[in-house]
Amino acid sequence: MERDSMDSPRRGGRSEQKLRAIIVGGSIAGLSCAHALLKSGVCRVMVLEKARALTGSSHGAGLGVDAAACEALEDWGLRDKLFLKSKPLDREENRAIDTERKVFITLASDAEYRHRAAQWSELHRILRDSLPPGIVHFDHEAISFEENADGRGIKVTVAEGGNTQSVKEVEGDFIVAADGSMSRTRQYYVPGDKRRYAGYCAWRGVFDYTNEPEIHESIRSIYPDIGHCLYFDISRGTHAVLYELPGKRLNWLWYVNQPEPVLKGNSVTVHPDEDVIARMHEAADRSWVPALAQLIKATPQPFINAIFDRNPLKQLVFKRVVLVGEAAHPTTPHGLRSTNMSILDAQSLGKSLAKWGRDNLDSALGEYEMRRLNATSQQLLFSRHLGSLKQGLLFEPKGSFPWHTADEGMVEGLLQRNMNFFQWRC
Known part of the structure; x- marks a missing residue:
């Protein structure tokens, strides 16, 4: 099985000592996280997006x-x-x-x-085109993942071009699940969770x-x-x-x-x-x-x-997997919160990582969850109420x-x- 360059051995160089972040989903939430994690200064980033391109349409949202x-x-x-x-x-x-x-x-x-x-397509283009080359991998679908035995890393199996017979492994320190309202990652950790x-x-x-x-x-x-x-x-x-x-x-x-x-x-x-x-x-x-x-x-x-x-979750972090955006809190559109919560999730995650550094990943993810869980839950429920009211x-x-x-x-x-x-x- 082929291995990705993110799996290269750590040789003590400055870039090699950074946390390896695998972002699943290349929509606005995933690209925002890429910017925020790069800004933190403690992460190397790879974005995996199963679509061949995300360009939006002339009559889109x-x-x-x-x-x-x-x-x-x-x-x-x-x-x-x-x-x-x-x-x-x-x-x-x-x-x-x-x-x-x-x-x-x-x-x-x-x-x-x-x-x-x-x-939507313009904001997505701004986020995408402003990232360094080699960060976003379109036509790459994350089909499964496995936590390392020591609980301090995670392997993602990736299919290129929709071909599940030809796969490779990508190893990282943590996963950011930005795979949307029908998130596979959320379904794995919250089985039976239904959309409303x-x-x-x-x-x-x-x-x-x-x-x-x-x-x-x-x-x-x-x-x-x-x-x-x-x-x-x-x-x-x-x-x-x-x-x-x-x-x-x-x-x-x-x-x-x-x-x-x-x-x-x-x-x-x-x-x-x-x-x-x-x-x-x-x-x-x-x-x-x-x-x-x-x-x-x-x-x-x-x-x-x-x-x-969907109903609010009781947690956003599952060991080395963190939910963001619609994967974390799919919401109705009445408070204009979906995009804004996604961007603020990313900012909060990046700031928490910058504060705690690469040697305190669990503390950084815990702080992200603490900062975002209450705010996103209340905004989701307010948006639900506002739609029912109107x-x-x-x-x-x-x-x-x-x-x-x-x-x-x-x-x-x-x-x-x-x-x-x-x-x-x-």
């Missing part, structure tokens, strides 16, 4: 990067690149929509929101208005702060999200209560046929103000995400719409700033 995550990216020398490829989200605004009269009232807003709006369907799906799309500026003007007439505001429109048993991305693109999501859909494999994405899209267009006219309905109908290739999360699932009958009688405390509860550790710095 938008995301919001909060102030604390921006500070982490600045610490890794990436702030200017992010700001070049993102737009400010300075405000959050929640509005109640009267679907019959097609009017709205503002329920609650936060004028100090301090996020940046970016395309939230009770609704999200239609979503990105619209490029370069050649149709009239649609943007129509949106601006109803959403005057588009370009630096995150809008939530809430109606009976549903809510929509709208914000602008760089490059004259409008990112929208529309959450719909429904039974759990039939999905293929581990995917949570459904690509609907023309009949399903046509029915969605009819529902958009009934549900939203004309400008938003027009935007939804003009968007090519909208798709559906089923919304899942979808009307906390009221009887389900999907009812009490906002016309809501008191000040209820409408304040719509804002993300009520989340524990919001904008928290590691």
Whole structure:
């Protein structure tokens, strides 16, 4: 069996004395960890990603990067690149929509929101292209691992090009499991752990208005702060999200209560046929103000995400294996936490390793777990609550719409700033 260069004997040189970190997963969480561990100064890093490439798509997801995550990216020398490829989200605004009269009232807003709006693929590219050559290994799937008998190292069996007949071993001091919401690593240590369907799906799309500026003007007439505001429109048993991305693109999501859909494999994405899209267009006219309905109908290739999360774990570290990102805390999207928690996981892990040094790995991993477990658990549960609140699932009958009688405390509860550790710095 072939061995990787990370297994080379330690000869006492400075680089040879560094901890060998194997990161499983080359998405935003895994690449953030690569930056953070290199920044710590005590690690050599290898990222294993089973996909041939992770480039995103022209109609892929938008995301919001909060102030604390921006500070982490600045610490890794990436702030200017992010700001070049993102737009400010300075405000959050929640509005109640009267679907019959097609009017709205503002329920609650936060004028100090301090996020940046970016395309998933752009943030991923920034993280990937800023790493030294030879760190990220695409088309490399970690198919199994084995802890050393002395408990002080770990071997990973890797298949290249999807060929499980041709494998090699990589040996490291610890593994960072950044392999997503369907993490094999998590399943190994937490058998029987099931994902939880939230009770609704999200239609979503990105619209490029370069050649149709009239649609943007129509949106601006109803959403005057588009370009630096995150809008939530809430109606009976549903809510929509709208914000602008760089490059004259409008990112929208529309959450719909429904039974759990039939999905293929581990995917949570459904690509609907023309009949399903046509029915969605009819529902958009009934549900939203004309400008938003027009935007939804003009968007090519909208798709559906089923919304899942998992219950919080009681630990994030299992001997020399540490969970980060969606492998640690798959969450619903309502607090914009998935990407931000991933980046802050990475920053916290890197800082803990820098503090404790290569000879105190167990202490470093223990500190990471202590710092992140409570924060991520509370944010996961808040995001779950926020989605249920905005979808009307906390009221009887389900999907009812009490906002016309809501008191000040209820409408304040719509804002993300009520989340524990919001904008928290590691």
